Amino acid sequence: EVDVAGFAIASSFGPLTLAGGLAKFDLDPPLVGVEYLGMLKIGYSTYGIDLFGGYAHPTAPGGAEFASFFAFGVLHAPLGGVPAFFVTGVGIGFGINRELHTPTIDEVNSNPFMLALRASGPAQDPMKQLKDLRDNIKPAQGEYWIAAGISFTSFVLVTGEILVTVQFGDGLEVAILGLARAQLPDAAFPLVSIELALLARFSTKEGLLLV
DSSP states (O other): OOOOOEEEEEEEETTEEEEEEEEEEEOOTTSBSEEEEEEEEEEETTEEEEEEEEEEOOBOTTSOBOOEEEEEEEEEEEEEEETTEEEEEEEEEEEEEEEEOOOOGGGGGGOHHHHHHSTTOSOSOHHHHHHHHHHHEEEEEEEEEEEEEEEEEETTTEEEEEEEEEEEESEEEEEEEEEEEEEESOSSSOSEEEEEEEEEEEETTTTEEEO
16 A cells, blocks of 8 residues: 655745645554644745644544644744834644643753744754654643744844743643843854743642742
8 A cells, every 4th residue: 555654845935935744643552543743834034934733533542532633823023012022923822632741941942832933933844843743742632722922032132932831621731931042243153142941830730830
């Protein structure tokens, strides 16, 4: 038989860039089935759109089947604000029957949603993006989440991202992820690089409040 495990595309037409991918993965035990994950990045000058999504219809150990879906999108554009806090992008997403992995402080910098919020967008490696999504957003019956974030600059020198996630189902979990960096004299050839990460979590399931 013939099957398609996935494909990826990347192309550039002057100021227009395009990168995308779709991959098929086997679900991890105890779930049985496959899932499909996809991403698409479109960029034009200082504007861009990043889209991520996944769908699965797994079978649980008891034989019950359920649908699992998530989507996350980011708009990159100079949206405005004061010089101390100028918004350069907004993102929003949700998950149905999906468990969202909350990163540790060491994982904030590599979180796929935080990478998507960056003004430069995700790395030009669609398959790596899809594997990261698979590791961070797994099918889980009865788990739901919503997420929203922004990217910003402060006096042009500092760039950063803020992401808020709310997960509910087996308890309630609220997380705030933040990242700010300054690269001098510029990001292309930095002689000095300073970065600050923030992670705040509240979980009723774990009985935890952490900053």
